[in-house]
Amino acid sequence: MAAAMGEIEDKLAELRQTFRSGITKSVAWRKNQLRALIELLQDNEDKIFKALHQDLGKHPVETYRDEIGLIKKSAKYALSCLDKWMAPKKRRLPLLFFPASGEVVSEPFGVVLICSAWNFPINLALEPLIGAIAAGNTVMLKPSELAVECASFLAETIPLYLDCKAIKVTNGGVDVCEQLLQQKWNKIFFTGSPRVGSIVMSAAAKHLTPVTLELGGKCPAILDTLSSPLDIKVTVKRIIGGKFASCNGQVCIGVDYILVEKKFAATLIELLKTTIKKFYGENPKDSKSISRIINEYHFERLRKLLEDPLVADAIVHGGLLDKENLFIEPTILLDPPLDAEIMTEEIFGPILPIITLNNIQESIEFINSRPKPLVIYAFTKDETFKKQIVSGTSSGSLIFNDTLVQQLCDVLPFGGVGQSGIGRYHGHYSFETFSHEKAIMQRSFFLELEPRYPPWNDFKMKFLRLAYDFDYFNLLLLLLGLKR
C-alpha cells in the first residue's frame, strides 16, 4: 500500500514539474496531443471494440456510436476551435478609466484529476481529457476499475501516443481512489454516482479544489398522447434507443421511466413489445446487439429491484435474468409502486417502468417532487406544453422528441444540476471547465483624476458620485464649476 502511495506521489510530482515547465501551455503541444489522441483512436479501433465487448458485451456499432466516433468528433472539433478558444477576449471598459484596456485570458488550472465511469469507459475518460488538454493542463486519469479491459487498454495505450510526462493513467480500486483524493489537485473532474460525487467534493474542499461532477439521476421521458401513428412509432424507437440500445440501460442520460396518460398506456406497451422484438429478435438473450450487465454486483442489485413482490407483479414484458451470462432482458413494468426502490433509485439497467397519469400535465409536478434529473425527455407536438416544461421543470438538459442525441451537439453544455451534478462540459464548455478566466486590466499613467485621492472634501464626493454613475455630462459641468 505504501508503495502505491509513493507511486502516486511520484507521478503527481512529475505532472507538477511538467506543468511548471510551461510546455503544456503552448498551442503546439495542445494541438499535437489532440492529434495524437485521434491517431490513438484510429489505430486501435479493433482493440477498443474487443475491450468493450469483453467488459460489457457491447456491439461494435454501439461502441463506435457512443465511444470512438463521438470522441473523434469531439477531438476534431476541439482542434478546429482551439485558436479561437485560446484567444484573449477583449472587454470594453467605462470611459472613466480612459485610457485603459480590459481582457479576459483563459489559463490552465494546473494538474487535474479525471475519474471516469465504467459504462462508457472510453468516452467518459477521453471526452474530459480533450477539454483538459485543450485548456493546457497536465492530467492524471483514473479509469473505472469495473471496466477491466478498457482500464488496462487506456493505461497501456495512452503512454504510447500522448506525452507521458504530462498525461498519466493510474489504475486501481477504491483504495487507489482514496489515495488520489488525498492529494492536492488544481481541478477534479468526476463522473459517477451522487454518493461518490459527494465524497469527491468533500475531499476537494480540503484543498479548495474546484470540481466538475457529472452524476446521474432518474431521467424521465414524458410521453404526450400523440395522434399520428408514425410519430408514435418514431417515439417508441427513440425511447428504446435511449434505454436498451445504449449499454442496455446502463447510461446516465438513459431513459429511467416513462410518464404517460392512462388511456395511452396499452397502445404504448404493445408498440414497445413489437419494437423490442424487431430490434432484438424473439430471444434477446441471443442478440449480439445488446450489452450485458457490467458485473455480478450490479446484476444482483437489479435483480433485487425486481424481486420486490409488488414490482414483480408490475412486469408486463420481459423479466428474464441469466446470471451466468450477466444478462437481463429488456423489461417493462406498468405502474410499480412509487415508493418501491425501483422508483426511488436510479435504475441504471434494462428495466423500464411506465407510470400512468390521468393527465399528462401532471408530469411536471411528478418530476418537480423528485431530485433534479440530468435530462428530461419529452415527446410532444404541443407547443404550449413544451413551454410549460421548459419553464416549469429543472434538469441538466431538456430534449424534445428524441433521446441521447444531445451528446452529438458540441455547442450545448452537458451537465447536471442539483443531485445530477455540478458544472458542465463538451465543446467549448470542456475548455472552460478546465480553465481559469483571468481578468486583466491595463491603465496608463496619463489622465490622473485628482478627486480620487484624499484628503476628502465635498467636491471630491460629488465628483466620485457622478463618476461611479458614469454621468459624464454632469461630471463635466462639475469640473467647469457650473454645477453645485
Place this chain on the structure above:
Amino acid sequence: MGSEEETKKKNEVFDAEAASLFVKELRGTFASGKTKSYGWRVSQLKSLMKMLNEREPDIVDALRQDLDKPELESSIYEVALLKTSIKSALKELKHWMTPEKAKTSITTFPSSAEIVPEPFGVVLIISPWNYPFLLSLDPVVGAIAAGNALVLKPSEVAPASSSLLAKLVGEYMDLSSIRVVEGAVAETSALLDQKWDKICYTGNSRVARIVMAAAAKHLTPVLLELGGKSPVVFDSGINLKVACRRMIMGKWGCNNGQACISPDHIITTKDYAPKLLESLKNELENFYGKNPLESKDLSRIVNSNHFARLSKLLDDDKVSGKIVHGGERDKNKLRIAPTLLLDVPRDSLIMSEEIFGPLLPILTVDKIEDSFDIINSGTKPLAAYLFTNNKKLKQQFVETVSAGGLVINDTAVHLAVHSLPFGGVQESGMGAYHGKFSFDVFSHKKAVLSRGFIGDVPVRYPPYTKGKLRLLKVLISGSLLGIIRALLGWSKA
C-alpha cells in the same frame, strides 16, 4: 407589547430546526414560481435601489460605528458601486434572461437548440465585515437577477451593519423570498446544515473549506470569494508619483487595508526601493497628514482581535526592526498608522499570512523579473498588480503570473468594471461574479434541444450490422458529402 415580542424574538435560538423551517418557507415561495418572473426580479432590484437612495445616511452611520469608515468611502465604495451594479442589472436583465440560440449540426438535423438560464432555487449568501453592504448586496443583486429566493447572513463582526441590513431588507424587500439571518458561528453552522441550491461565501480560505465541505453533503455548487497576499510589483522608469498615489488608494484608501483586493506587499528592485520609499512617504503625508492616527480619512481596525493580530505581526522579532515608516498604534481607538517595512524576511509571520490591515512590507529583488518567481512560489492571490512602462514585462506578467485578476498601472480599480469577471483561483477562490457574471453564477444553463419526428435514420437502431457501422462513421463526423456517399454505397470506410 411590540417591544416585548421583539425581545422574545431575539432570545429565540436560531438552531438547525429554525433554519430548516426558514428554508422550507423560501422553498415554498420558489416553487410557486414567483421569483422567476421578470416582473418580480425588476421590482426587487428597484426596491433595493430605493433602499440605497433613501437610507444612505443610515448606512454611512452604521459603517462609522463598525469601522469608522470615512463617509466618502462608504458613499462611494458601498453605496454608489452597488447602485451602478443594480442599474446595469436592470438595464441588461431582459437580455440576460433571453435564451441563447445554439447552432446544431447536420447529425441531429432537423433540430433546434437553445441554452435557457434558470434560477438554482434557494441560495445562501454569507458576507464579511469589511464591506458589509457591498459584499452582502452585490451577490444579492446577482441572485435576484437570476430569479432565486435567498437568505443573507451578514457578518457578526460588523454588528451595526448587520442589524441595519436585517432591518432594511425587512422594510424594503419581499420577505417571502428574501430574508436576513443575523448571528455568529452557531447560526452559520445551522444554516450550513441545510440543503441549498447555491452557496456564495465571501471571506477567508479556512472557513471556505468548511463551507465547501458542508456544501458537498448536498452536492451544492459554491461561489467562494476569498483573498490572499496580493502583490504589487514596481518596475523603475515609471511615473512614480502617480503610481504611489494609485497604490496608496488601493491599500489605505480601501478600508485601511482591510480589503480582499488590497495590495498586501510590494516587490521592487534593490536599486529602486529607496526612491519608491521616499515617494510613498511623501504621498502618504499629502493624503493623511503628519499624524495619520488623527486622520478622518482612514478607517480604524475593526475590533480588538484584529488589532491584536496585526500588532503581533509587527512585534515579530524578525520584523520589528524593519519598520521604515509609521508603526504608530492606538489600542484604545483601534487605530494603526500606515506602516512601511523594508526587506522583511520571507519566513516571517507577516509574509506567511494575508495582512488585511495597514501594514505594507516591501521586498527587494536583484532583477525585476525575479519578482514573478516570488509571486509564483506562493499561493495564487486574488489580484496581482504591476507598475511598468515596459511592454515586454507586461507581457511576461500576463503570461506567467496566475491570480484572480491582474491590473497593470493601477490597483483595485478592476472591482468597479462590470465587464470583467471578479473572482479568485485556488486559494483565492472559486467562481466569479459582477455584471453578467453575477447573473451567470446564480443560474443553471439548461440545454434545450428540440427535434422533429422526421429525419430518423435506421442506423441508430439495432439489430446492428457492418453497413450500419459504415454509415454511422460518416454520420457522426457530420460531413454532408460523406453521408451522401455512404448512403449511395460509395464509401470506402
